[in-house]
């Protein structure tokens with residue numbers, strides 16, 4: 001496989017999350033999904049977020065990506081504080097600087113694979129460099145499927161299109177919610193390898209939510225959430241160490 005063509009040089013934190021709170025107004029009772037989460041991610045780092053069901057993982061990812069507004073706290077991506085951006089600025093900023101792999105892929109049914117992958121660039125008035133497109137297609141194992149429509153893909157292939165689309169703009173940070181959930185173990189391994197190489201070679205910051213200790217063990221650092229708080233972190237994780245922490249949290 002070829003190497004990625006470009007290296008980003010960043011001098012400060014790629015992502016800074018400061019004291020994020022988030023509640024959902026559900027009837028008379030507020031549900032506090034996040035209750036004061038702070039952490040910093042270095043450029044090129046690969047981080048997993050784990051925790052029991054309902055601990056706030058998806059909410060944290062959505063807030064960190066500017067898809068949900070936190071009730072309180074600050075989120076900085078590169079040099080930009082996204083917490084105070086107008087809706088229009090945030091939409092543009094997200095398109096250029098933040099990649100997001102949704103659990104249900106969010107592919108456009110009437111566009112083929114190549115057009116789905118190029119979409120974030122096209123929406124911003126740009127085109128996808130064909131060399132980079134081929135690198136991406138190769139990296140996620142989709143070469144030859146450029147003309148297929150999402151309805152003609154398996155779940156795993158659709159997920160890989162979503163990942164390639166999230167990487168297409170070479171964003172500062174890529175978030176992925178359970179990115180290997182629908183994949184067989186070989187493809188999951190290839191996808192994790194792609195994330196690992198983009199993190200290392202592009203200095204692209206990658207954050208994934210996962211329930212799988214084998215997936216978390218591929219990352220540099222695991223953050224553990226419980227009841228809307230970061231309750232622990234594990235550097236240089238192994239399957240055994242992650243499993244032990246997960247067990248202790250009752251995840």
Ligand SMILES: Nc1ncnc2c1ncn2[C@@H]1O[C@H](COP(=O)(O)OP(=O)(O)OP(=O)(O)O)[C@@H](O)[C@H]1O
Nearest residue numbers: 024026031032033052053054055056057058059060
């Ligand atoms: N749109 C919403 N409206 C109301 N409550 C919500 C909403 N989204 C999430 N919640 C609540 O916020 C809390 C955190 O949910 P979240 O989906 O972030 O957890 P999670 O750790 O990702 O869970 P899972 O592993 O089951 O996906 C839960 O109590 C959940 O019920």
